[in-house]
Amino acid sequence: MANLxxxxxxxxxxxxxxxxxxxxxADVSATTRERVREAADRVGYRPNASARRLRKQRAELVAVTxxxxxxxIGPPHFxxxxxxxxxxxxxxxxxxxxxxxPRGESELDICRRFVDGRRVDAMLLVRTKRKDERVEFxxxxxxxxxTNGRTExxxxxxxxxxxxxxxxxxxxxxxxxxxxxxxxxxxxPQEYYFAHDRCRGWRAAMEECGLATDLCAExxxxxxxxxxxxxxxxxxxxxxxxxxCATDEMAIGxxxxxxxxxxxxxxxxxxHDDLPMGAFTSPPLSTMRxxxxxxxxxxxxxxLRAIAGxxxxxxxxxxxxxxxxxxSHRRPLRAA
Amino acid sequence: MANLxxxxxxxxxxxxxxxxxxxxxADVSATTRERVREAADRVGYRPNASARRLRKQRAELVAVTxxxxxxxIGPPHFxxxxxxxxxxxxxxxxxxxxxxxPRGESELDICRRFVDGRRVDAMLLVRTKRKDERVEFxxxxxxxxxTNGRTExxxxxxxxxxxxxxxxxxxxxxxxxxxxxxxxxxxxPQEYYFAHDRCRGWRAAMEECGLATDLCAExxxxxxxxxxxxxxxxxxxxxxxxxxCATDEMAIGxxxxxxxxxxxxxxxxxxHDDLPMGAFTSPPLSTMRxxxxxxxxxxxxxxLRAIAGxxxxxxxxxxxxxxxxxxSHRRPLRAA
DNA sequence: CTTGACTCCCAAAACGTTTCGGAGAATATT
DNA sequence: AATATTCTCCGAAACGTTTTGGGAGTCAAG
Numbered sequence: 001m002a003n004l005x006x007x008x009x010x011x012x013x014x015x016x017x018x019x020x021x022x023x024x025x026a027d028v029s030a031t032t033r034e035r036v037r038e039a040a041d042r043v044g045y046r047p048n049a050s051a052r053r054l055r056k057q058r059a060e061l062v063a064v065t066x067x068x069x070x071x072x073i074g075p076p077h078f079x080x081x082x083x084x085x086x087x088x089x090x091x092x093x094x095x096x097x098x099x100x101x102p103r104g105e106s107e108l109d110i111c112r113r114f115v116d117g118r119r120v121d122a123m124l125l126v127r128t129k130r131k132d133e134r135v136e137f138x139x140x141x142x143x144x145x146x147t148n149g150r151t152e153x154x155x156x157x158x159x160x161x162x163x164x165x166x167x168x169x170x171x172x173x174x175x176x177x178x179x180x181x182x183x184x185x186x187x188x189p190q191e192y193y194f195a196h197d198r199c200r201g202w203r204a205a206m207e208e209c210g211l212a213t214d215l216c217a218e219x220x221x222x223x224x225x226x227x228x229x230x231x232x233x234x235x236x237x238x239x240x241x242x243x244x245c246a247t248d249e250m251a252i253g254x255x256x257x258x259x260x261x262x263x264x265x266x267x268x269x270x271x272h273d274d275l276p277m278g279a280f281t282s283p284p285l286s287t288m289r290x291x292x293x294x295x296x297x298x299x300x301x302x303x304l305r306a307i308a309g310x311x312x313x314x315x316x317x318x319x320x321x322x323x324x325x326x327x328s329h330r331r332p333l334r335a336a
Numbered sequence: 337m338a339n340l341x342x343x344x345x346x347x348x349x350x351x352x353x354x355x356x357x358x359x360x361x362a363d364v365s366a367t368t369r370e371r372v373r374e375a376a377d378r379v380g381y382r383p384n385a386s387a388r389r390l391r392k393q394r395a396e397l398v399a400v401t402x403x404x405x406x407x408x409i410g411p412p413h414f415x416x417x418x419x420x421x422x423x424x425x426x427x428x429x430x431x432x433x434x435x436x437x438p439r440g441e442s443e444l445d446i447c448r449r450f451v452d453g454r455r456v457d458a459m460l461l462v463r464t465k466r467k468d469e470r471v472e473f474x475x476x477x478x479x480x481x482x483t484n485g486r487t488e489x490x491x492x493x494x495x496x497x498x499x500x501x502x503x504x505x506x507x508x509x510x511x512x513x514x515x516x517x518x519x520x521x522x523x524x525p526q527e528y529y530f531a532h533d534r535c536r537g538w539r540a541a542m543e544e545c546g547l548a549t550d551l552c553a554e555x556x557x558x559x560x561x562x563x564x565x566x567x568x569x570x571x572x573x574x575x576x577x578x579x580x581c582a583t584d585e586m587a588i589g590x591x592x593x594x595x596x597x598x599x600x601x602x603x604x605x606x607x608h609d610d611l612p613m614g615a616f617t618s619p620p621l622s623t624m625r626x627x628x629x630x631x632x633x634x635x636x637x638x639x640l641r642a643i644a645g646x647x648x649x650x651x652x653x654x655x656x657x658x659x660x661x662x663x664s665h666r667r668p669l670r671a672a
Numbered sequence: 673c674t675t676g677a678c679t680c681c682c683a684a685a686a687c688g689t690t691t692c693g694g695a696g697a698a699t700a701t702t
Numbered sequence: 703a704a705t706a707t708t709c710t711c712c713g714a715a716a717c718g719t720t721t722t723g724g725g726a727g728t729c730a731a732g
Contacts, residue, residue, distance in 0.1 A: 003718060014682045019720065029680060046453040050395060051718035053386040054687050061433070066419050079415045083402050083436040095433045095455070097397070100419040102426065117382040119431070277613030339688060350712045355690065365710060387688035390717050 002043050011039055022047075060093055062303055063114045064124040065107050065134070066100040077295075078126075084296020085124070085303075092304055094121065108133050115143050122303050124148070128159075130193050144306035146299055146315070149193050158302050158315030162290035164194055164272075167321025168201030168244060171270050171288065174323075175242040176209045179333050180268065184215035184240030186229045186250050195221070198246050198272065215240050219250065226250025230257035241333060242268040248275040248287055255281055255328070268331040274324050286329035292319045338379050347375055358383075396429055398639055399450045400460040401443050401470070402436040413631075414462075420632020421460070421639075428640055430457065444469050451479050458639050460484070464495075466529045480642035482635055482651065485529050494638050494651030498626035500530055500608075503657025504537030504580060507606050507624065510659075511578040512545050515669050516604065520551035520576030522565045522586050531557070534582050534608065551576050555586065562586025566593035577669060578604040584611040584623055591617055591664070604667040610660050622665035628655045 008018045013036070021028045021036035022045075028036075039045075053060055064082060086096035097120070099110050107125075111134050114120045121144065125134055128149035135153050138145045146158040168185075175183045185202040188195030199216070206213045217232040219225030226245060233240055234257060245251035251271030258267055271278065271287040278285035292298065302315045344354045349372070357364045357372035358381075364372075375381075389396055400418060422432035433456070435446050443461075447470050450456045457480065461470055464485035471489050474481045482494040504521075511519045521538040524531030535552070542549045553568040555561030562581060569576055570593060581587035587607030594603055607614065607623040614621035628634065638651045 005718075015719085016682055016684095016721085017680085020681090023720085027680065032680080044448075044452055046449070047720095048390070048718050049453045049455045050386055050389040051687090052720075054384070054390050054689085054717090055719045055721085057687070059386060061431075063431075066415075066422075068419065068423075079402075079418075082415075082434060083404070086402075086434050087404075087436040087438050090435070090438065095397075095399075095435070097431045097433045098418060098422050099426070099431070100423040102423050112380075113382070116380055117385045119385045275613075277611075277616050280613050280616035280618075282616075282618070341688075351689085352691080352712055352714095353710080356711090359690085363710065368710080383690095384688050387717090388690075390687090390719085391689045391691085393717070 002045055003048060004045075007036075007040060007043065007045055011036060059119055059121050060095060061097055061120045062089055062094050062122045062124060063097045063099045063110075063120045064126065065110050066098055067107065067127050068101055068103070081296045081299070084294055085299045086296070088297045088300030089303065092300075094304075096124075106133075108137055111137055115141055122146070122307050124299060124303065128193050129191050130196055131191075144303065146302045146306060148299070150197070150318075151193055156312040156316065158306050158312050160295065160298055160302065160317045160319070161194075162319050162321050164197035164321065165201040165204070167272070167288050167323075168198040169205040170201075170321070171244050171323065171329075172202050172205035173209070175244070175268065175270075175329070176205065176211075178242075178268075178330075180242040181211060182215060182238060182240045183211065183242045183244060184217070184233045186226055186233070186243055186245040186254055187216055187218040188221040188225075188246040188250065190218065192221075195246050202244050219253075221247050221250060223249050223253040223256070226253025227257045228253075230254035231261065234258075234261045240267065242329070243270070245269065245271045247271060248273040248278050248285060251285055251287070251328075252277070252281060255285070265331060268329045268333075270329045272321075278324075279326065281328070283328045283331070284326035286326045287324045288321045289324060290319045291322050292317075338381055339384060340381075343372075343376060343379065343381055347372060395455050395457050396431065397433055397456045398425055398430050398458045398460060399433045399435045399446075399456045400462065401446050402434055403443065403463050404437055404439070417632045417635065420630055421635045422632070424633045424636030425639065428636075430640075432460075442469075444473055447473055451477055458482070458643050460635060460639065464529050465527045466532055467527075480639065482638045482642060484635070486533070487529055492648040492652065494642050494648050496631065496634055496638065496653045496655070497530075498655050498657050500533035500657065501537040501540070503608070503624050503659075504534040505541040506537075506657070507580050507659065507665075508538050508541035509545070511580070511604065511606075511665070512541065512547075514578075514604075514666075516578040517547060518551060518574060518576045519547065519578045519580060520553070520569045522562055522569070522579055522581040522590055523552055523554040524557040524561075524582040524586065526554065528557075531582050538580050555589075557583050557586060559585050559589040559592070562589030563593045564589075566590035567597065570594075570597045576603065578665070579606070581605065581607045583607060584609040584614050584621060587621055587623070587664075588613070588617060591621070601667060604665045604669075606659075606665045608657075614660075615662065617664070619664045619667070620662035622662045623660045624657045625660060626655045627658050628653075 004015050004018055008015045018036050021033045022040060089096055101107050101110055123145040126148040128147045128151045130152045132151045135151050139155055148160055150159050150161045172183055187199045190196045203213050215233055217229035219229035243254055245254055248271035251269055271285055274287050274289035278287050306315055340351050340354055344351045354372050357369045358376060425432055437443050437446055459481040462484040464483045464487045466488045468487045471487050475491055484496055486495050486497045508519055523535045526532045539549050551569055553565035555565035579590055581590055584607035587605055590605060607621055610623050610625035614623050642651055
């Protein structure tokens with residue numbers, strides 16, 4: 001409630017001594033230190049954050065950009081992740097601000113505003129594109145940042161990502177091993193790294209098996225996008241018997257398409273993200289998800305280490321993808 | 337990239353003039369103003385946020401506390417709401433920081449930290465309790481805040497809330513009109529205002545209809561809590577034929593209990609929140625939700641008006657609850 | 673008695689902005 | 703011609719903290 005000057009005056013000490021006492025410096029006698037601390041506790045003194053930030057030239061803030069369009073805001077656990085991240089950052093004295101992108105502005109504009117106004121010490125980027133202008137900008141400015149998802153940037157940067165390639169390759173091979181030969185892929189927008197990565201995984205598996213890679217349809221990473229993409233694949237002269245979908249939302253849209261065209265239950269399907277609602281679809285949606293506990297803490301740790309100046313190469317986490325076995329990937333395989 | 341002093345020097349002007357030119361004061365000639373603005377644009381000048389905050393004695397920040405336990409983080413659209421709120425706050429120069437509550441600390445501690453460190457201009461509180469210590473603290477300190485959910489505080493404060501009483505009363509009367517006489521309530525923890533409010537709505541309807549109010553079980557506002565509470569009600573000598581559940585999560589847990597004990601499909605049920613997964617349960621979960629578009633914008637507006645000093649009485653929004661008619665509330669009614 | 677080390681404390685500068693209270697020149701008014 | 707008035711601009715203070723670079727006083731060793 002008070003400031004340092006008043007506290008110092010009431011104690012008959014200088015501002016310097018009070019400040020240093022509270023910060024635990026050794027050049028303040030133990031008795032004085034205790035006296036100061038007790039007085040500070042009594043009046044509930046907390047240093048003024050703005051003043052300290054100005055003096056220390058640190059914003060004590062990290063911003064995360066929240067994409068509004070399209071494909072929403074990402075996985076359901078996203079807020080949990082942010083919450084965990086914020087909690088661990090707070091332990092280091094940093095707060096997390098959320099920075100949604102208003103209509104008419106680009107994510108780059110947001111980054112610029114935060115960085116050039118020295119509002120943040122670091123940034124957290126989600127939904128990276130293969131060629132991501134935010135990444136280029138932050139690298140140019142030399143601002144620490146961590147991305148959720150890799151990019152094709154030539155200079156390395158810190159990230160946490162799931163190994164979509166391996167995950168989708170494995171899922172496709174699993175279908176092949178189960179006897180499927182016409183395995184389709186419902187892809188997300190290829191400018192996003194995750195969508196492209198997953199598509200590559202499917203394609204690699206198909207080529208390994210000597211199968212054609214024409215059963216691929218791209219759509220928006222939403223229910224509706226999956227629905228439309230699935231309809232497109234179902235119009236093909238020889239329909240797929242299995243579908244590997246870039247996201248659960250798209251998979252749920254595909255399930256709707258299957259019900260309409262096919263009566264459902266004939267085509268096997270698998271998604272990615274482990275949306276809670278996937279447990280309730282009919283059939284329950286088999287899916288994949290990134291392994292790793294406490295993702296938020298990992299992001300926080302990478303951010304702190306990036307701020308501390310550790311090289312980007314040591315701040316990259318590629319997590320394995322695990323399969324969530326429910327039922328939708330196990331539809332009876334009709335003879336070709 | 338530069339600061340005011342450098343910019344002023346490069347223009348041969350004083351710091352004062354440059355500052356005032358950029359702020360559009362009238363006591364700077366139009367030509368100078370243009371010259372300054374152009375130079376500022378060219379070098380990408382942005383005022384240092386910490387310095388301005390210190391000088392203007394405003395933090396330009398609003399914090400929202402995120403409860404970790406129990407019952408999680410609330411409705412699925414919560415992040416969307418926050419995002420919308422942050423977007424509108426940003427238009428007024430305020431950023432939104434998320435403040436999760438670490439283990440071992442109370443939400444009150446968090447409030448204290450933010451308020452006494454002058455880190456925020458206002459706070460946003462969610463999951464209010466009937467007697468909420470955060471509210472008392474902020475009222476005492478005179479810090480502007482808005483709550484999501486009412487409290488029983490004697491001095492009024494700004495809030496946005498759904499009319500749970502009316503909603504649950506209506507839902508109960510709807511069951512009564514459909515012929516139900518043993519209508520149970522699965523209640524959330526009664527220290528939370530929303531849970532108590534909804535319980536009161538159910539009880540009021542029951543009493544209006546001259547029915548006993550003993551078919552009520554309380555549990556944690558989670559799937560498991562609803563499951564256990566439903567089991568408790570199903571153990572009663574005369575089972576309920578309909579269940580009004582405080583939240584969708586609890587309703588989904590109740591559905592699980594019904595499947596186990598009852599084979600399912602015999603007891604009508606309705607929840608609240610309109611979780612996306614409710615559309616996929618079997619039967620699809622009828623539910624309720626608060627009316628109102630762009631809730632985030634409403635919160636932002638109330639926050640800004642509270643900061644501007646409008647009296648609390650004018651900053652209270654009670655939204656009607658609307659019924660979402662799916663299927664679970666329409667199970668065939670067996671003869672008593 | 674001097675010297676050096678050590679302990680405890682402090683004055684002042686700095687961080688970058690906004691803003692108060694003029695100052696000087698040009699223009700209008702009497 | 704003297705006085706107001708307006709138009710532009712600026713110096714300096716202030717916001718509250720952290721930190722630099724000492725300054726006294728004490729004590730032990732030389």
